[in-house]
Amino acid sequence: MTSPLSYVQPTADSPWGTYLMQVDRVAPYLGHLSRWIDTLKRPKRTLIVDIPIELDNGEVAHFEGYRVQHNLSRGPGKGGVRYHPDVTLEEVMALSAWMSIKNAAVNLPYGGAKGGIRVDPKKLSNKELERMTRRYTSEIGMIIGPQQDIPAPDVNTNPQIMAWMMDTYCMNTGSNATGVVTGKPVHLGGSLGRVKATGRGVFVTGREAARRLNMNLEGARVAVQGFGNVGSAAAELFAQAGAKIVAAQDHTGTIYNSKGFDIADITAHVKATGGVGGFKGAEPMDGEAFWDVACDILIPAALEGQITAERANRIQAKLVLEGANGPTVPSADDILAERGVLVVPDVICNAGGVTVSYFEWVQDFSSFFWTEDEINVRLDKIMIGALKKIWDTADRHQITLRTATFAVACERILKAREERGLYP
Incomplete structure (x- = not known):
């Protein structure tokens, strides 16, 4: 098992190694699309950034941050941002890849992306957390946007952090692009029903x-x-x-x-x-x-x-x-x-979160917002329909639900890749 990035050496049970093995297992069910399968084994774009901030005591601290866009064939990147002391590039790569699969499995018009900062947020004051979030957003600002890549909350991040990210992006671009992130506070363009x-x-x-x-x-x-x-x-x-x-x-x-x-x-x-x-x-x-x-x-x-x-x-x-x-x-x-x-x-x-994130994104573009009951009805319908197609695939091929989910998702991603072709 080899990695497309020389500085990432996965083991079988590591996040990226696990993902690569899952992709290999689905290859027999992809037909002629299997010629494109290496597309799924290479992130499209990997960004590593230094995040220097001034602490409350006047010292300067540096944190390492990541944003990985795994695949954008089906639409803008979509995936959360986590703050955790054990965050690594390999982990974020795997999480971005799983987002590609997840978004395709429920047929959302997104690709997969993910971000993270190696930090223990509990050791930072609220103002330090804000400064770190805003600097991180500025550092990755060149590759995010409502039609490029839309971050969201993940481990140790929340609506307040999304509000800081949105505000930073808007200030840097001179826009009011509420759709640049999802999982925001409801009164800033967030969606009802998103938290649960x-x-x-x-x-x-x-x-x-x-x-x-x-x-x-x-x-x-x-x-x-x-x-x-x-x-x-x-x-x-x-x-x-x-x-x-x-x-x-x-x-x-x-x-x-x-x-x-x-x-x-x-x-x-x-x-x-x-x-x-x-x-x-x-x-x-x-x-x-x-x-x-x-x-x-x-x-x-x-x-x-x-x-x-x-x-x-x-x-x-x-x-x-x-x-x-x-x-x-x-x-x-x-x-x-x-x-x-x-x-x-x-x-x-766990695709319910990104599904309602999609609803939030759509509502931000239209400036028309749904009730929580409407959100839940739409969510249940999408989840039940997606699971039925996956289960039918599992029954047809006599495979596990995981391999069936990858089969459905990878077919959608690689079909988009094939139809878009290669440029130049």
Whole structure:
């Protein structure tokens, strides 16, 4: 396995290595389009930037930032920006590639992109965070824009950061281009329903998958890793459908209650303390024991690479819903398939967020905004339709949902590549 960039050397279970293996697995199902498959193995554009800022104490600090545009054959780049101390170029490359697949899987008119800064945002003051965000936006300003590349929130970024990005871009270009980012505050052109959209998509695809498995959500036991916007929203919707959230894990701890949590109580606790650790409505447990929890549905909604081969052998769930990007390494994917565990892959399962980001982008262009009910109805229709096509593809070829999702998405991307041709 080789990398198109000499300074990125992926391993099989690294983010970019995982993505390359996923692409290789789909090649037999692409027909004549497979001649273009190397297009998917090379990011179109990779930008590494230095971000110097003055700290509150007068010192100058430097941070490394990235923006990767993986493929733009089907439209402008689309993908989030994450602030995390472990961000690497390879990770951002993989995330941008998964965005290409995700956008094509739900048939949005976007290519894939992603960004990030290697930083622990908790160590910065609010003003330092603003200065870093604005400098980063200025540094990548040459390749972003409403018709070029549209950033959005991701790990440790939020509507306020998107507002700073939008304002910086507008000041630098002398425009009022609200559509340059999505995930903004509603009163600045953001969309209703955006905050819970990714979690809603996890629930909708999970509900459809449960029907296929003849699994009754009433009383179903759910374990959630990551209790941020995605995990908490999905947990809330599953609880409303009658399921029991029996386990949760995040950076603050791991908790368990066989009778299920009170969703209102744990949501209030997380809002007040920043995590699930210390929640009085459950018992603390060892972090690694989370993967042994007796449950029917597992929702990994944290970071990539969490379900390893060793953990895949221990998972008791019959249904895995990937709320995070890239949470399952390929070797673990194979084990889960052999064990009869159904995995709804990230590139369709968590596509609710980018779908409502698309709605926001469209609303910004038209200056006409929909109600939250309208947003949810449109989201559910798109997610259900996309999953049906993927499931039909999986049934036709007798392949996993992940490979089927890649087959549908890669066909759309490479068909666009072929029809556009090569210039010059």
